[in-house]
Amino acid sequence: xxxxxDISRLTIAFPKSPVPVLSDVxxxxxxxxxxAVIGHSGCGKSTMLNVVAGLLEPTLGGVVLDGxxxxxxGPDRAVVFQNHSLLPWLTCYENIKLAVDQTLKSSMGxxxxxxxxxxxxxxxxMMHAKDKRPHEISGGMKQRxxxxxxxxxxxxxxxxxEPFGALDALTRAHLQDQVMQIHNDxxxxxxxxxxxxxxAVLLSDRxxxxxxxxxxxxxxxxxxxxxxxxxxxxxxxxxxxxNARAAVLEFLHARHTNPALEAA
Amino acid sequence: xxVQTKPVAAVAATxxxxxxxxxxxxxxxxxSRARAIAAQVLPxxxxxxxxxxxxxxxxxxxxxxxxxxxxxxxxSYDLIVNPFYDNGGxxxxxxxxxxxxxxxxxxxxxxxxxxxxxxxxxxxxSTFAMRGLDPIFxxxxxxxxxxxxxxxxxxxxxxxxxAIFVIFITxxxxxxxxxxxxxxxxxxxxxxxxxxxxxxxxxxFLKVVLPAAAPYIFTGLRIGIGLSWLAIIAAEMxxxxxxxxxxxxxxxxxxxxxxxxxxxxxxxLVGFALDRAVALIGRLVTRGTMAN
Numbered sequence: 383x384x385x386x387x388d389i390s391r392l393t394i395a396f397p398k399s400p401v402p403v404l405s406d407v408x409x410x411x412x413x414x415x416x417x418a419v420i421g422h423s424g425c426g427k428s429t430m431l432n433v434v435a436g437l438l439e440p441t442l443g444g445v446v447l448d449g450x451x452x453x454x455x456g457p458d459r460a461v462v463f464q465n466h467s468l469l470p471w472l473t474c475y476e477n478i479k480l481a482v483d484q485t486l487k488s489s490m491g492x493x494x495x496x497x498x499x500x501x502x503x504x505x506x507x508m509m510h511a512k513d514k515r516p517h518e519i520s521g522g523m524k525q526r527x528x529x530x531x532x533x534x535x536x537x538x539x540x541x542x543x544e545p546f547g548a549l550d551a552l553t554r555a556h557l558q559d560q561v562m563q564i565h566n567d568x569x570x571x572x573x574x575x576x577x578x579x580x581x582a583v584l585l586s587d588r589x590x591x592x593x594x595x596x597x598x599x600x601x602x603x604x605x606x607x608x609x610x611x612x613x614x615x616x617x618x619x620x621x622x623x624x625n626a627r628a629a630v631l632e633f634l635h636a637r638h639t640n641p642a643l644e645a646a
Numbered sequence: 647x648x649v650q651t652k653p654v655a656a657v658a659a660t661x662x663x664x665x666x667x668x669x670x671x672x673x674x675x676x677x678s679r680a681r682a683i684a685a686q687v688l689p690x691x692x693x694x695x696x697x698x699x700x701x702x703x704x705x706x707x708x709x710x711x712x713x714x715x716x717x718x719x720x721x722s723y724d725l726i727v728n729p730f731y732d733n734g735g736x737x738x739x740x741x742x743x744x745x746x747x748x749x750x751x752x753x754x755x756x757x758x759x760x761x762x763x764x765x766x767x768x769x770x771x772s773t774f775a776m777r778g779l780d781p782i783f784x785x786x787x788x789x790x791x792x793x794x795x796x797x798x799x800x801x802x803x804x805x806x807x808x809a810i811f812v813i814f815i816t817x818x819x820x821x822x823x824x825x826x827x828x829x830x831x832x833x834x835x836x837x838x839x840x841x842x843x844x845x846x847x848x849x850x851f852l853k854v855v856l857p858a859a860a861p862y863i864f865t866g867l868r869i870g871i872g873l874s875w876l877a878i879i880a881a882e883m884x885x886x887x888x889x890x891x892x893x894x895x896x897x898x899x900x901x902x903x904x905x906x907x908x909x910x911x912x913x914x915l916v917g918f919a920l921d922r923a924v925a926l927i928g929r930l931v932t933r934g935t936m937a938n
Binding site: 459460463467481 | 835836838839841842843845853854857858860932933
C-alpha cells in the first residue's frame with residue numbers, strides 16, 4: 383500500500399549549476415501525519431516544498447499524492463507561504479473568498495461558501511478583522527489569514543513554507559499553538575518547512591532532517607514520540623521532548639554544521 | 647524554550663512600571679496645528695511676494711520690454727475678473743478657451759487611456775508582442791508632439807480631430823510603457839497564489855494582474871495627462887480656433903502682453919489641477935495596493 387504522499391527519488395537541478403540542489407530525496411507521509419522538514423538555510427527545503435506544491439518541476443523522480451502523480455500546482459496542495467502572500471487590495475474575507483470561490487464553486491452554493499469562509503476565519507480566530515485589508519493587521523494576523531485561506535481550500539495536504547519564520551517569538555508561539563489545535567481538530571496531513579528546532583519537535587509526528595546542500599538528501603528521520611494534545615509548558619522539561627530536541631540539534635550542529643558558518 | 651522566557655520577562659517589567667505613570671493620550675494643542683498649516687502655506691506666499699516685487703521693480707525700469715504685475719492687473723482687469731463673458735467669435739472669457747482646450751485634452755486622453763492600457767497589457771503579457779512592438783514604440787515616443795501635427799492635418803483635414811490625435815499620440819506612450827512594466831512586475835507571490843488556486847485566463851487577469859499593475863498604470867496616466875496639457879497649448883497655437891493656446895498666440899499678434907501673462911497663469915493652474923486630479927483618482931482606485 384503506497385503512502386498518502388509519496389516523494390520518491392526526487393532530484394532537482396537548476397539549469398546553471400552542475401550539482402543538483404536535492405538528490406534522491408525519499409519521503410513518505412501518511413494521511414493525517416504532521417511532518418516537519420528541517421535543515422540549514424540553502425539546503426533546498428523550500429525547493430522541495432515548491433516541487434510538492436507543483437510550483438517547480440522536478441528534474442528526476444516525482445511526487446504521488448493519494449494515488450495520483452502531481453503535475454502543476456493545485457488546491458489539493460494548499461500552500462501557506464512564508465511571507466503570507468495575501469493580495470493587498472482585498473480584505474481578509476475577500477482573500478479567502480477568492481480561493482474558496484475558485485476551488486469550491488462546483489461543490490458549494492453561494493451561501494454555503496459564505497458560511498465556509500466565515501467558518502475558516504473563525505478557525506484561525508480572525509473574525510474580528512474580516513473586513514480589514516492586510517496592511518491594517520499585524521504580521522501574525524496576516525499569517526493566520528494565510529493559514530485560513532489554505533485550510534479553506536479543503537486540501538489533501540497542507541504545505542507550510544517556514545510559516546512563522548518572519549514573526550517574533552511570542553507571536554510564533556501563539557500561532558504554533560493554534561496550528562496544533564487546528565491539527566488536533568481537523569487532522570490534516572501537513573508538511574512544514576522550518577529551521578526552528580523547538581517548533582519542529584513541538585508540532586510534528588516526524589522530523590525529516592536534510593543534509594547540507596548542494597546534493598542535499600534526507601539525512602535522518604526522527605519520530606517524535608510525544609502524546610497529543612501537547613502543551614509547550616509541560617513539555618519543556620519532559621525528557622522525551624528534551625531528547626528529541628537534542629537529537630535534532632546534534633544532527634544540525636555536530637554532524638552537519640551550517641556551511642555559512644564554516645566558511646566564515 | 648529559553649527563547650520565550652526572555653520576552654515574557656521583558657513584558658512583565660514594563661507592565662509593573664505602567665501603573666506608576668498613568669498614560670495620558672497626547673493632546674495636540676490647537677495652536678501647534680495652526681502653526682503647522684502656516685508653516686506649509688507661508689513660505690510659498692512669501693517667496694511669491696518677493697518674486698512679484700522683483701518683477702514689479704524690473705518691469706518699471708525704463709526700456710523694460712515686459713509689463714510689470716501692476717500693469718497686468720490694470721490692463722487685463724476684465725480678463726482676470728470675468729472669465730465667463732462671451733462676445734461671440736474668439737472674443738470670449740478665459741473659461742471658454744480653457745474649457746475648449748480641456749475638451750480636446752479629455753477626448754485625446756480618453757482614447758490614449760483605452761488604447762494605452764490595452765496595448766500595455768498585451769505587451770506585458772506576450773513576449774512576442776513586447777519584442778516586436780517595444781523597439782518601434784521606443785523610437786516613436788521620442789517624436790515631439792508638434793511633429794505629428796502636419797501629418798494628422800493631412801490625414802483628418804480638420805483642426806479638431808487633428809488636435810485630438812496629437813494629444814492621443816503624445817500621451818499614449820507613457821501609458822503603454824508603464825502598464826507593460828506593471829504587468830511584468832506582478833510579484834511572484836501573487837502568481838504563486840493564483841497558480842495554487844488555479845486562477846487562470848481572464849479571471850487571473852482581472853483579479854490579480856490588473857489590481858497589481860494599477861499603481862504603475864496610474865503613474866503612466868499621470869505622466870500622460872501632463873504631456874497632453876503641454877502638447878495642446880502648442881498644437882492650438884497652430885490650428886487656431888477657440889482654445890487657450892490660440893488665445894495666447896492671438897494676444898501676441900495683437901501685442902496684448904498682459905493677456906498672455908494672465909493666460910499663462912491659468913494654464914499653469916489648470917495643468918497643476920489635472921496632475922493632482924489624476925493622482926487623487928489613482929490613490930482612490932489603488933488604495934491598499936501600494937501599502938504593502
